[in-house]
Amino acid sequence: QKEVEQNSGPLSVPEGAIASLNCTYSDRGSQSFFWYRQYSGKSPELIMFIYSNGDKEDGRFTAQLNKASQYVSLLIRDSQPSDSATYLCAGEDTGRRALTFGSGTRLQVQP
């Protein structure tokens, strides 16, 4: 069973702080990784994807990938209350050609 592991949280940070979300994966064949945000009662929406080792920045969001250590992270700078949501990490399962999702980390940004 290919797995993607996340701490369920909640992770609580004050407004304006940096939120750091982490994810580990077991499938060394996974090449692509994705961070989805899901507000309560809503469907997931893509925030970022990353294919290569290193950092990828998009506005307030930075995704980091370390294939040797098999971990992916998402940093959210200047966190806002509107960032409060569950963040799902997903790895592309090259065997089944499907995204395998972690169970998500709930982020709470305190005003």
Add this chain to the structure above:
Amino acid sequence: EAQVTQNPRYLITVTGKKLTVTCSQNMNHEYMSWYRQDPGLGLRQIYYSMNVEVTDKGDVPEGYKVSRKEKRNFPLILESPSPNQTSLYFCASGHPSYIAGGTGELFFGEGSRLTVL
């Protein structure tokens, strides 16, 4: 507007009564998939389809059927629903990253909350 449409959004049914959840996408995606989401378990894949008439099992296919007769539609069928199929179901479509031009992004429908009594 690009979208994935699921119906019904909410359904309460009884054990053994066959039901179908429809899914339709207007983005010409070849890849479509069904997930169920349960507390603490995240999104788990039920079935997926790489193209018309091409479907395959995901992680939790027991008790479900699918068909892909048209590119835009991918219905999920519960032949004899049981209470352990009470869940939130999402249909998704997209372009896998291993296909030229694909980003791997999935576009999700709004979800169908199913309760089986």
